[in-house]
Amino acid sequence: MPQETPRSRTEGSERALNEAYDTALLDLDGVVYAGGEAVPHAVASLEAASGRGAQDGRGTSAGRGTQGGRGMRLAYVTNNAARTPATVAAHLTRLGVPAEEADVITSAQAVARLIAEDPGVPEGARVLCVGGEGLRVALAERGLRVVESADDDPAAVVQGYGGPQMEWGALGEAALAVGRGVPWFASNTDLTIPSGRGIAPGNGAAVEVVRIATRWMRNPPEPRVAGKPLPPMHRETVIRTGARHPLVVGDRLDTDIEGAHAGGVDSLLVLTGVTDGHQLLAAPPAHRPTYVDRDLRGLLTGQPEVTGEAESGFRCGGWSATAGADALELDGDGDPLDGLRALCAAAWTAAGEGTCGLAADTALKRLGLAG
Structure with missing residues (x-):
């Protein structure tokens, strides 16, 4: 079931996500490929997440998944009903992505x-x-x-x-x-x-x-x-994959992340598709992901924790974020994604069950994420 209280910040994970979850339910367009070609880092990351690759692209070992050391299962979940699973799997295989017909679930x-x-x-x-x-x-x-x-x-x-x-x-x-x-x-x-x-x-x-x-x-x-974000799609995916602890991975808030929320499962938003920083900060509760990362390399690492409170500011890595009277304010330096995670906490806490209307362009420009 969806969580009862609105998510106010992204979560941290000490374990790499491909170790913490048994199945990745991956959207395709904007996540695995774009315009028919593989998204940068997607092929190597998916190979490593499934246990087929030796390294994760960041120089660390991967593939020690929850399935007896073989890595997490990869399932490709698409709202596109035009192509058969066999056709989709063949396309993925041509790109170098590990995929079989049974790994593809369509609306x-x-x-x-x-x-x-x-x-x-x-x-x-x-x-x-x-x-x-x-x-x-x-x-x-x-x-x-x-x-x-x-x-x-x-x-x-x-x-x-x-x-x-x-x-x-x-x-x-x-x-x-x-x-x-x-x-x-x-x-x-x-x-x-x-x-x-x-x-x-x-x-x-x-x-x-x-x-x-x-x-x-x-x-x-x-x-x-039937399709995302509605329950029949999530049910079909779980039936076909046998997933017990799945992680939805997507680039769209209104289908991928909302679908995860409706199914009561965790989600990873990757910033390789349609969602930008402004949309993420303004996300209503059903569109707030559990984790945020640049691309599919996020499957192969832990996720940093966001700490702090509204009064003192939310902190992630070297960044601190607060909600001012008219705008979101950011201080510090370090990994821009940590700054975005801190901003999410400030924006979502200020919004509660609604959407954040505070100006964010200055803060996002500082992170290089203004679009």
Whole structure:
């Protein structure tokens, strides 16, 4: 369950995270790769965290994980329902990342289980599928039959990202079926996705099309959603990995970190993706990570403790941070990440259950983290 009191600071860990947790539940885009290429330090760090590498990239031994010295298990968890786990694993392998098909968990798998377990959907039922190969394969694995027309008597409608070539007519068929009262599901509702050319519409945008087209109904329906940050995705991941003490690793506060919070598990935010210092300091309780680090090398080390109180200032490493009347104030020197951790404590304590509105640009500029 999510913690009852708001997190007011990041936590410390004397043990390396790959020793303290049995499984890393890793987001992909912005964490492992970006634009199709591996994020710097990702390959070596994951090899070491899983026990396959000799060193962690910082010159210290690694791989003494919780699984009999073999290192932590690596699981790759993605909201993208377009690609099959086999395709994702092949991509990771080409990048040099240790991955097998069974290590990949997608929102397509999570929504397929959600549909198959729905009491109103008979075994082997027809499902009107608006999505790519990954979603179709996941439905077939659950014994569900894919159809493409509202006139094929579907027992459910499901939407998943199908790539930029998705046909407009497929959304029309989904809207017709939902308008007839057919149960509606979605792999995820991310409005946008990153691409090599910039930000593109995601599955959430396609879901909005069907939602708009069914507004005429007296009680317009809402889809049952499986992907991060909602519980079905976390459940699917735990079932498939057998994780007992997992650590969610991500770059997004509103999916990765919120999903960890909803599942009641710890999280590591890495600053290789979309989240910047301003967003982290303004994070509401459900978006506050357990740990923060630059990149995946953070799996291979302990995490420094933040000490102090609001009145005396929060300290981490050589830095001290306080919440002033109008701005967050920072003093000291040392590792910029320690300064960011101290600032988080000052900001989150000042915000309580809300968001911190204090100016932070001067403090973040001093750390070289202003964006």
